[in-house]
Amino acid sequence: MAETHSLQDLQQPAVSSKVFVQRDYGSGTTCRFQTKFPSELDSRLDKQQFEETIQTLNNLYAEAEKLGGKSYLEGCLACLTAYTIFLCMETHYEKMLKKIARFIKDQNEKIYAPRGLLLTDPIERGLRVVEITIFEDRSVGSGR
Amino acid sequence: MSAVMITRKVRKWEKLPGKNTFCCDGRVMMARQKGVFYLTLFLIVGTCSLFFAFECPYLAVHLSPTIPVFAIVLFLFVLAMLLRTSFSDPGVLPRALQEEATFIEMEIEAANGNVPAGQRPPPRIRNVQINNQIVKLKYCYTCKIFRPPRASHCSICDNCVDRFDHHCPWVGNCVGKRNYRYFYLFTLSLSLLTIYIFTFDIVHVVMRSVDNGFLNTLKETPGTVLEVLVCFFTLWSVVGLTGFHTYLLSLNQTTNEDIKGSWSGKNRVQNPYSHKNIIKNCCEVLCGPTYPSVLDRRGLTQEDLPVPVASAAPSSSSSSSSPVPQTTHAVLCLQKTKAPLIPNKRTPDDAKPSIAASAQKSPSPKEENPPAPKAPPLASPEMDVETSINKDKTH
Numbered sequence: 001m002a003e004t005h006s007l008q009d010l011q012q013p014a015v016s017s018k019v020f021v022q023r024d025y026g027s028g029t030t031c032r033f034q035t036k037f038p039s040e041l042d043s044r045l046d047k048q049q050f051e052e053t054i055q056t057l058n059n060l061y062a063e064a065e066k067l068g069g070k071s072y073l074e075g076c077l078a079c080l081t082a083y084t085i086f087l088c089m090e091t092h093y094e095k096m097l098k099k100i101a102r103f104i105k106d107q108n109e110k111i112y113a114p115r116g117l118l119l120t121d122p123i124e125r126g127l128r129v130v131e132i133t134i135f136e137d138r139s140v141g142s143g144r
Numbered sequence: 145m146s147a148v149m150i151t152r153k154v155r156k157w158e159k160l161p162g163k164n165t166f167c168c169d170g171r172v173m174m175a176r177q178k179g180v181f182y183l184t185l186f187l188i189v190g191t192c193s194l195f196f197a198f199e200c201p202y203l204a205v206h207l208s209p210t211i212p213v214f215a216i217v218l219f220l221f222v223l224a225m226l227l228r229t230s231f232s233d234p235g236v237l238p239r240a241l242q243e244e245a246t247f248i249e250m251e252i253e254a255a256n257g258n259v260p261a262g263q264r265p266p267p268r269i270r271n272v273q274i275n276n277q278i279v280k281l282k283y284c285y286t287c288k289i290f291r292p293p294r295a296s297h298c299s300i301c302d303n304c305v306d307r308f309d310h311h312c313p314w315v316g317n318c319v320g321k322r323n324y325r326y327f328y329l330f331t332l333s334l335s336l337l338t339i340y341i342f343t344f345d346i347v348h349v350v351m352r353s354v355d356n357g358f359l360n361t362l363k364e365t366p367g368t369v370l371e372v373l374v375c376f377f378t379l380w381s382v383v384g385l386t387g388f389h390t391y392l393l394s395l396n397q398t399t400n401e402d403i404k405g406s407w408s409g410k411n412r413v414q415n416p417y418s419h420k421n422i423i424k425n426c427c428e429v430l431c432g433p434t435y436p437s438v439l440d441r442r443g444l445t446q447e448d449l450p451v452p453v454a455s456a457a458p459s460s461s462s463s464s465s466s467p468v469p470q471t472t473h474a475v476l477c478l479q480k481t482k483a484p485l486i487p488n489k490r491t492p493d494d495a496k497p498s499i500a501a502s503a504q505k506s507p508s509p510k511e512e513n514p515p516a517p518k519a520p521p522l523a524s525p526e527m528d529v530e531t532s533i534n535k536d537k538t539h
Contacts (some may be wrong), residue, residue: 018243025272025279025293031306065433067424075431079329082224091434126238126438128289134368 009019009098012137013116021054026141030120031061033122033130053107053119054130061101099125150449157441161239170441172231174316181230181316188226188334192219194367196339202365206351211344219338224317225330226315231378233437234320236308237287237323238385239297245288252283275416294417296400310399319399322437325430328393331386338382341373397424 020039025030033052037047074092078085104121112119112132120131157170165174174181192215200212240248252268259265268283270290281290284297287304289295296308297319307321318326345368352361362369392402395419401407407415419425 011398018247020244020247023158024291025274025281028274067428067432071433072427074432075434078434079431082221083228083326086434092437093433093436097436119269123436123438125241125244128237128292129244131244131473 016134016136018133019134021132023128028117030065031122031127032058039131041117041132044117044134045112049111052077056103057100057122058098060096064093064100145301148372148448148455149451150451151446152449153444154447155441156443156445157440159445159447160441162236163301164236164303166441173233173439173441174230175311175313175318177300177313178316180313183224184314187217187374187378188222188337191341191371192337194371198365198367199344199371202352203344203348207347215337215340215344216331218340222330222333222337225326225333226328229312229319229323229330230315230317232317233441234318234327235308235322235435236301236318236320236437236439237289237292237304238439239286239304239305240288246290248283248290277414277416281415294398294401303321307398308400320436328389328430331382331389334378335383335386338375338378341371342379345372345375393429396428414459429482466476 017040019038021033021036021038026032032055035058037050039048041050042062071092101121102124104119108119116135116137118133118135120133122128122130125131155170157166157173162456165176165178166172167174188338188433195215196212200215203211235458256265268290270281270283271409272279272281272293274293279293281293284291284299284304285291286302289304291304292306294307295304298308298311300311301318302319305318305320307324309324309327311318312327315327315330348365349358349361349368352364356364392399394409395415397407397415401415407413411526419428
């Protein structure tokens with residue numbers, strides 16, 4: 001039994017805690033997250049890096065929800081085809097969501113995972129929060 | 145006591161809380177009560193069928209063949225909009241998972257400070273400033289989240305819906321951020337269709353009466369009477385509704401806000417979401433970006449079902465000294481259209497094992513929902529699993 005436990009420990013570091021970055025509704029219902037640096041990440045991450053990540057995320061969501069010529073054209077075209085065009089075409093928002101997913105994966109690989117953190121894509125939490133999982137510091141004990 | 149774990153892959157819609165019904169393996173999402181929706185469908189299809197059967201042949205010959213063609217196009221558009229409104233996710237906000245709910249609770253308690261015993265804690269409200277207007281965000285005790293602005297909890301569907309407009313029994317679904325434009329286009333096109341059929345019914349009766357006489361006309365095309373009746377009553381309600389929603393659209397308000405009088409102007413409260421420009425408001429709602437569903441209904445997740453095994457079980461080892469891990473994972477990919485959480489009848493024994501199902505369960509590597517030992521986020525389905533397992537055993 002003990003072996004099973006340590007095997008599991010090696011496979012997956014224990015979760016120490018989770019931080020939730022909330023939405024910023026200052027400019028309306030558009031998707032924006034607060035750039036306030038959570039104190040729990042103080043020991044792990046640079047304030048500037050965190051702000052950069054969140055700011056880029058905010059920019060990507062802003063682009064997805066932008067009201068402009070392109071979105072109006074897409075909307076009108078879709079309406080004329082009784083929205084059947086979405087059976088074959090991806091919406092602009094969906095394309096941006098894929099871009100955001102790639103960005104988060106990239107950030108996790110380069111910045112967050114080496115520091116024992118994990119960003120969760122906000123779409124998996126209903127676009128309500130950016131969940132940052134803080135893993136236990138691996139340098140303390142190996143559980144072997 | 146040992147337990148055999150059966151891990152099966154389920155679609156996420158099967159585990160969603162709330163009172164929605166799902167069809168086509170999660171592609172279709174509706175409210176539970178669908179009776180009025182079937183009535184709507186019946187009225188539209190029935191009336192149009194009568195029109196195509198009785199009026200169209202005469203009008204195509206005596207007036208123009210474009211009349212039935214346009215009617216067909218309009219009819220198909222109405223149906224498409226109705227089905228799109230009824231079957232799509234209105235913008236349901238998923239409930240908070242356990243950790244998020246705990247985090248929010250801790251924040252609330254920190255903000256409230258020490259509440260003297262016997263006193264009620266202050267209401268859970270967050271103030272946000274949007275475009276120089278203070279908006280209060282209320283806490284939803286069911287979903288355990290602070291509702292975003294303009295979201296509201298639908299008691300019929302038991303979900304928080306973003307930009308909640310109203311729950312419409314005629315379409316059998318809530319109307320919210322994602323399907324408001326389809327709902328509006330449905331009411332608009334239905335108004336046009338009703339006016340169209342009504343007008344051409346009258347034209348047809350007049351034209352035919354000139355030749356044959358009024359009573360003979362009614363005898364030849366009895367469907368006309370029924371159509372005129374249906375259209376007459378539909379006209380007043382649907383055209384009125386379209387007018388009301390056009391008004392709301394131009395002000396960028398929801399029915400919910402209108403009923404509550406959120407932006408009625410008293411106390412100098414103004415709608416912070418309005419662009420103060422009718423065209424821009426309409427364009428944003430009707431031609432704005434199409435928001436994706438955040439529910440991921442058809443995503444796969446794992447569900448662990450603890451199936452207790454009596455100690456005399458031959459196949460799966462119950463002795464603790466066995467090198468084989470105690471949990472055997474039989475991954476069953478089951479795709480069902482209904483969501484029974486009762487495990488299939490492949491439990492090795494139907495002898496009465498003890499209820500200590502949760503006795504020894506090592507946590508499975510990774511899954512969306514945490515296993516039963518931790519407080520599950522979707523409390524009710526997990527409980528149903530346990531009780532249904534218990535029910536199964538007692539047979």
